[in-house]
Amino acid sequence: MxxxxxxxxxxxxxxxxxxxxxxxxxxxxxxxxxxxxxxxALAPFVIAEVIEALPHPNADRLRACRVNAGGTEVSVVCGAPNARTGMKAVFAPPGAFIPGSGITL
Known part of the structure; x- marks a missing residue:
């Protein structure tokens, strides 16, 4: 256990x-x-706050977001339909390894 x-x-x-x-x-x-x-293993991950979330101009099911990721403003494209201003979520920067998945972003 x-x-x-x-x-x-x-x-x-x-x-x-x-x-x-x-x-x-x-x-x-x-x-x-x-x-x-x-x-x-989880050190690269931070809690990010969505500053702005708008529909992606070239894709119906994507959102273009600006997030504050540990004091750094980052542009993110995501497929979360519930992404909205003020929301907090886990942010994994490019190059982060996701434990248990074998995936590096």
């Missing part, structure tokens, strides 16, 4: 470091097969 450390800590009354928690779980018979730090 996979779960996050933050979820586990909601059930534990401890401020112990990760290594101590793993050792204790193993000592009581709950084997920890692996520990993954997903922060490194």
């Amino acid at each position: 996979k779960f996050s450390l933050s979820w586990l800590k909601t059930w534990l009354e401890t401020d112990a470091p990760l290594e101590a928690i793993v050792e204790t779980l193993s000592a009581i018979g709950l084997e920890v097969e692996s520990v993954e730090n997903r922060a490194t």
Whole structure:
């Protein structure tokens, strides 16, 4: 079973470091097969706010958006029909690798 450390800590009354928690779980018979730090793999992704979303001039089902992606304004074309001004969404810059998919943008 996979779960996050933050979820586990909601059930534990401890401020112990990760290594101590793993050792204790193993000592009581709950084997920890692996520990993954997903922060490194997800580092390129940021929460972006849509500044402007307009219908694409040359495509019926696309939206042309300007987004604030971590302090940088970026133009994005997307297929999300619900894209609208003020909306927040995950932004992956060109070259970002999407974990679990094998896809690099």
